[in-house]
Amino acid sequence: MAGLEVVLVTPDIPWNAGNLGRTCLAAGARLHLVRPLGFSLEERHVRRAGLDYWQHVDKQVWPSWDEFEKELPGLGRSYFFSAEGEKDLWQLDLRPPTVLIFGRESHGLPAELREKYRESLVKIPMEPGPVRSLNVSTAAAIAVFEARRQRSMVGRSESR
Secondary structure, eight states: TEEEEEEEEEEHHHHHHHHHHHHHHHHHEEEEEEEEEEHHHSHHHHHHHOOTTTTGSEEEEEEHHHHHHHHHHHHEEEEOOOOOSEEGGGGOOOSHHHHHHHHTTBSSSSSHHHHHGGGGGGOOOOOHHHHHHHOOHHHHHHHHHHHHHHHHHHHHTOOO
16 A cells, blocks of 8 residues: 555664564555664564564664654654553545654653654553553554545545
8 A cells, every 4th residue: 555654763672573573565555664673673682582574574674763754754754652642543534645653662752753643652452451452563554444435435436
């Protein structure tokens, strides 16, 4: 899906990055991984994590957030996912170009990014209760397929 960028900032867990890579592959989105990574991308490590489709994923690995951030304005409207978000996913216009940004599994987005991009923080609505957050690959899959749903609705309404 042209114009959909998915970003993992300093991910910790290879299986989550791999699952999100599979989601991006299935949705036609591009995956961005921002270093430092909590795992190796060497072929033998990727294979051991069960990522036999990894070579097909449209991905880009960035050396740091600072390097990625320089390119961010040219990629599209950016949404930073956090439980602290005021807006919820269902309120967003996810037409292209769109950038969906997620933090690491253990801590979410760094505090400085949550503060700097406070106006762009988004949450996934959940029932009140003991669950603080969703697994990052689950949260990203929800957002990616909401973007697909919205884009398919635009195509349907334009053909009427």
